[in-house]
Amino acid sequence: MTGPSSKKSGAGRSRTGPVRDWSGRFGRAALIGIPLAVLVVWTLTPIVWAVLASLKEPLEIYESNALLPANPTLAAYRKVLAMDGFGRWLFNSALVTVVATFVPLTISVLAAYGFARYAFRFRHVLLLLYLVPRIIPRVSLIVPLNSLMSDLGLINTYWVLFITYSASAIPLATWILVGFFASVPKEIEEAATIDGANMWNRLRRVMIPIAWPGVVTAGVLCVREAWNEFAFVLALVNESTMRTLPYQLYVLKDAMGVQDYAVYNAFTVLTILPLLLVYLLLERRVVDSIVSGSVK
């Protein structure tokens, strides 16, 4: 795809004729730009729509088809923030996300290092088995998980969320990290061994820093998974104080007598917002790591 287009726009050829140059540059821009624009519109439309809807007055959405709010107002946000449990739900989401990011990351770093560096029996089989939890449809796990967790008396506790969220993130994080660790040349670790670094020091001082983009990538994906997780919390928690934001968003639909779409969308925006902030904060590193990971 880039072959012919990059040939056309090559610096050496630009002098052969302005028309050709122009079409070449234009062609190249179109080739990259159009799909990119489609993707951006595709991704952003629902978010923009939700933001606009959240700024409308409660019944406006039923009365007018206009995309833009007639009298933009933050009333809906005030209502959401004034909700009785909002602080608690936000806290719940944040807590399980932090735990379900750091626990899986820690376990995955150790596991991935083992998979990447030690040739043990059944290594490949084990690595494949690692994926099973992600291959099985989540809904099919819910009934057995629910009865297991009831037997353990963990329903409606943070523990049940920590355990299930972490368990579902570990395979993903491990697979990402195995690739990153395996791509670090073995000689670098051997040099560290000769330099006197034990396994812990090699991991901490050499492997993790070199594979850091991979760790960040895995971490961001863990955050995303935990923040968005819905099926587990729905199945394993029923007290309102234990809900997370996505769960409450789901409940909200039924909880409000009259459908207040502005409030509903304000809640949606507030649910997405923290995740967007994490992305924006780490965007450079994640993009770097995805690119470098694919080139290597």
Add this chain to the structure above:
Amino acid sequence: MDAPFVALQDLRKSFGTTDVLHGINLEIPQHAFVVLVGPSGCGKSTLLRMIAGLEKIKHGRIVIDGEIVNRVHAKNRGIAMVFQNYALYPHMSVRENLAFSLEMLKTETSEVERRIKTAADILQLEQLLDRLPAQLSGGQRQRVAMGRALVREPKLFLFDEPLSNLDAKLRVEMRAEIRALHQRLESTTIYVTHDQVEAMTMSDIVVVMNAGRIEQSGPPLELYDRPATEFVAAFMGSPAMNLLRGRVVRADGAPAVDVGEGLFLPFDDRAGVREGMEVVYGLRPEHLAISPDPASGLIGEVALVEPAGWETHLHADIHGRRFRAISTERLDVTPGSRIALAPDPTRVHLFDGSSGARL
């Protein structure tokens, strides 16, 4: 004579079912610069890694400075290793690369500073200490890798093809630099390469390996002048020795080797060589004298001329057999020219036709 500084005793190594080393025995005196050379896959790296402590030793013994190190951890063997791809820590500055091993050994800060300064002085790294490896040229990375070995003040330096990633000019420079460093520090060094020119020019002792065995070891010129096997004869020297199979005959009382096609190659009589023996006849290109007078030797037809400046390499066919010859004269020949080639019978090497051993 002193006890050897490094002794390898009947070292064997297999990976799964493939045997890679078949019983290596070698003694290395202190301060020596030893070059392990051999074709790709012959087990040089494996041997070096066993000495370094990166491969388990299941059979045989390694002694360094009077101590059996089979069970000694790599970091405690008093060695330092320079890898082919440098293996610098890419996330650390040059200074941190140099300091890492000392930090692992919990060396005092002032001592760390002193050693980094010494290494940086010797290798001209002062200006580069705050850079990352990615910001260095190939030659600079090479020097940092050596610096990292230097700060450990090792008893034994190990190099695994350290120059093979450099371009030809830089390689020649670094070769000289490594030799100069050795002359200055006098630390015992084992240096792996597959380049026989490096082996010849750098070593005090060359060890030629082939298929997991040592073919011959000794001073480079000794190997050049008296190769113990056909393999060593073929491997050492560039352009390579002329080697031809044939049968020992006596033509008019003078011994010669009949290599077929009616071609008889003369040699000086020597003990252990009898008529009728199957042998390999070896003659270095510089011992095949070229004369423009067609009456004075074997008549050859020039196939290829390679002027190398101060000498000229010739490929010529005699009775359909290709020979290499060197002349330091400027020759006025072109492909197709007929010339006379005279083997020097006193410089002929003979090897047993089946075992390849020197006769």
